[in-house]
Every structure is written in C-alpha cells, then in structure tokens.
Amino acid sequence: MATAGGGGGAISLGEELSACLLRSWLWLLCPPLSTCSLAGIGSLHREPGGSGHSKQALMLGSGRRRLLSTLLQVQKRPCQPCRNMRLVQFQAPHLEEPHVGLESGIGGGVVDLNTFDPALPKTMVQFLERGETALSVARRALAAQLPLIPRSQVTFLAPVTRPDKVICVGLNYADHCQEQNVRVPKNPIIFSKFSSSIVGPYDSIILPPESKEVDWEVEMAVVIGKKGKHIKATDVMAYVAGFTVAHDVSARDWQMRNGKQWLLGKTFDTFCPLGPALVTKDTIADPHNLKISCRVNGEIVQSSNTNQMVFKTEDLIAWVSQFVTLYPGDILLTGTPPGVGMFRKPPVFLKKGDEVQCEIEELGVIINKVV
Numbered sequence: 001m002a003t004a005g006g007g008g009g010a011i012s013l014g015e016e017l018s019a020c021l022l023r024s025w026l027w028l029l030c031p032p033l034s035t036c037s038l039a040g041i042g043s044l045h046r047e048p049g050g051s052g053h054s055k056q057a058l059m060l061g062s063g064r065r066r067l068l069s070t071l072l073q074v075q076k077r078p079c080q081p082c083r084n085m086r087l088v089q090f091q092a093p094h095l096e097e098p099h100v101g102l103e104s105g106i107g108g109g110v111v112d113l114n115t116f117d118p119a120l121p122k123t124m125v126q127f128l129e130r131g132e133t134a135l136s137v138a139r140r141a142l143a144a145q146l147p148l149i150p151r152s153q154v155t156f157l158a159p160v161t162r163p164d165k166v167i168c169v170g171l172n173y174a175d176h177c178q179e180q181n182v183r184v185p186k187n188p189i190i191f192s193k194f195s196s197s198i199v200g201p202y203d204s205i206i207l208p209p210e211s212k213e214v215d216w217e218v219e220m221a222v223v224i225g226k227k228g229k230h231i232k233a234t235d236v237m238a239y240v241a242g243f244t245v246a247h248d249v250s251a252r253d254w255q256m257r258n259g260k261q262w263l264l265g266k267t268f269d270t271f272c273p274l275g276p277a278l279v280t281k282d283t284i285a286d287p288h289n290l291k292i293s294c295r296v297n298g299e300i301v302q303s304s305n306t307n308q309m310v311f312k313t314e315d316l317i318a319w320v321s322q323f324v325t326l327y328p329g330d331i332l333l334t335g336t337p338p339g340v341g342m343f344r345k346p347p348v349f350l351k352k353g354d355e356v357q358c359e360i361e362e363l364g365v366i367i368n369k370v371v
C-alpha cells in the first residue's frame with residue numbers, strides 16, 4: 001500500500017516516466033518480473049540462485065541484463081501508476097506561498113508547476129478556471145525531464161481549497177442503505193459541507209468537544225473543471241476535471257439534531273480531508289471501477305468498489321446542476337460504502353489518537369490522525 005511519506009529520490013519525472021516505459025518493455029521480454037517493484041528487481045539482481053524469480057533473473061540474456069541495469073539506475077523504488085496526471089497544491093520550505101504541482105505517482109516527489117511556468121496561477125481553483133490552457137502546460141511538464149522536490153520536503157494541502165461549493169451525496173451505496181434499514185433512494189440525496197471543513201490529506205481531524213459520536217466515511221470525490229448548469233448526463237464528463245479521495249467525517253449526534261438537517265454534523269472544522277492529488281479524468285481507466293477502503297488504526301472497516309455506487313458521476317452531476325451552477329473547483333462527494341461506526345453492534349466512534357486511512361485505487365490514500 002502507498003504511504004504518505006517516503007523519500008522522493010533525486011530523479012526527474014521524465015526519468016520516472018522512462019522507467020515506466022522501460023518496465024512495459026520489460027513486461028514483453030519477461031512478464032513475471034515486470035510485476036515486481038524495481039526495488040524488488042534490485043534484490044533479484046543481487047541474490048542469484050535464491051527464489052524462483054531469482055533463477056529467472058539468472059536466465060536472462062545479456063540484452064535483458066542491460067535493460068535491468070538501466071532500470072536499476074533509473075529508479076530503485078516502486079513505480080506506481082505514473083501516467084496519471086496527479087495535480088496537487090503543496091508548500092515547501094523554499095516557497096513563500098503554496099504552489100500547484102504534479103505528484104510523480106502515488107507516494108512520489110513533486111514537480112513545481114509554478115516554477116515550470118510562472119504564468120500559471122498558484123491555486124487549483126484558478127488553475128482549473130484556465131481550463132485546457134493550464135492543463136496543457138501540466139501535460140508538457142509531465143512529459144519533460146523536470147527535477148522533483150523530494151516528498152520529505154513537501155507539505156501537501158488539499159488539492160482544492162476554498163471551492164465555491166462542497167456538495168455531498170447520501171445513501172449512494174445500496175449496502176450502506178441496507179446496514180441502516182432504509183430504502184435505496186430514487187433520486188440522489190444531496191447535502192453539503194462548508195468549504196472551511198476542508199483540510200489536507202495528512203492533516204489532523206479535530207474532535208469537537210460538542211460531539212460524542214464522530215464517525216468515518218471514505219468517499220470518492222469528483223472535482224468540477226468547467227462552469228455549467230443543466231448539464232446533460234451524456235455531457236457531464238466534459239465538466240469534470242478529475243477525482244480525488246475524500247473523508248466525509250460525520251458527527252452522528254449533530255447529524256440527527258437541528259431539525260434533522262445533516263449540515264452541522266457534517267461540517268465541523270477539519271471534517272473534510274481531501275487528496276492528496278486531483279487525478280485528471282483522462283488518466284484514470286474507469287472511475288466507476290476502483291477499490292475503495294477505510295482503515296481505522298490499521299483495521300479495515302470499509303471495503304468496496306466504486307462500481308457499487310447507485311448513482312454514478314454522470315447522474316449525480318446532471319441531477320445537481322438542475323438546481324445550482326457548478327464552478328471550476330467545486331467538489332462533489334459521491335457517498336460512502338457500508339461499514340461506518342454508527343451501525344456497528346455496538347456502535348464505534350472515533351477517539352483521540354485514532355488514525356484513519358481512506359484509500360482509493362489509482363487515486364491514492366489520505367491519512368488523518370484524530371486529535
């Protein structure tokens with residue numbers, strides 16, 4: 001599993017891409033080895049005659065050995081899906097203010113897009129407002145041999161801060177409806193969080209003294225890329241910038257008070273960790289077929305797939321945009337799978353010292369300590 005920290009080496013994103021291309025090439029030559037991390041290949045290289053894999057390594061011809069050596073020089077840590085475009089907002093000690101960047105794969109270092117092109121805006125909302133112009137700069141940066149800022153020097157902010165809206169969807173997994181004995185809704189159930197609840201992917205969740213029942217909810221979030229109203233389901237993807245991981249932290253006691261308006265229970269400060277990256281839609285194979293999970297103190301509490309969503313991104317955005325204009329940077333949380341604390345027997349709630357990891361395949365993992 002990907003980790004939040006992990007040292008970024010002094011390699012460039014271009015080199016990392018080359019490693020991926022070389023690895024694909026290696027797959028053609030030697031399929032079983034290509035599924036190992038490059039670090040793994042390193043150990044195969046050093047330990048001939050050990051495991052079955054090592055024997056395979058020994059059997060390689062000189063051409064393949066040269067290829068392996070090249071790979072080892074290029075990168076010695078696992079190569080995560082590095083063709084994703086992973087837009088981030090980050091801060092680093094040498095910067096006066098946060099910048100927009102590219103995360104070089106899950107757990108990798110960061111390319112500073114504002115250094116690559118000083119004309120680019122420094123916030124994601126403004127970056128998205130520039131549309132294709134900004135995205136094409138990011139694409140050029142992805143393809144270039146740019147230096148990476150090591151991950152150890154980077155503080156990640158949420159990929160979007162202060163959007164116009166954070167829209168949420170309730171009861172969007174049939175089995176989450178089942179665990180609370182309610183019917184699957186006929187139309188999406190929409191509520192919201194204030195944007196002040198957004199925090200970064202590794203920031204703390206602050207337990208409010210006003211609540212005794214704070215619960216977890218992993219969710220996939222959609223990030224809007226273009227202004228739109230009355231968007232047809234068939235046109236929705238043209239309005240989507242990409243996807244990220246969200247945690248819809250929920251104070252159950254307050255969710256059910258206040259005339260049963262969910263807002264207060266959902267919008268305490270720090271109740272919307274997001275990130276680490278906005279993965280652009282064109283670089284994800286299928287956002288509606290991704291494993292999604294939540295761990296509390298290392299133990300899996302939610303485990304599902306986004307293919308279980310009742311209403312998919314197209315239906316949700318078509319529905320919501322009947323009522324409100326969507327703007328670049330708006331966030332839509334798409335609902336949580338079963339396994340929340342409130343419906344356990346007995347119920348379980350978050351307490352100080354807990355650590356929650358929300359993970360979605362291809363998108364990444366956010367890790368938030370409860371304080």
Ligand SMILES: O=C([O-])CC(=O)C(=O)O
Binds near residue numbers: 173
């Ligand atoms: O269970 C809730 O509180 C509703 C909700 O946010 C969801 O289903 O994702």
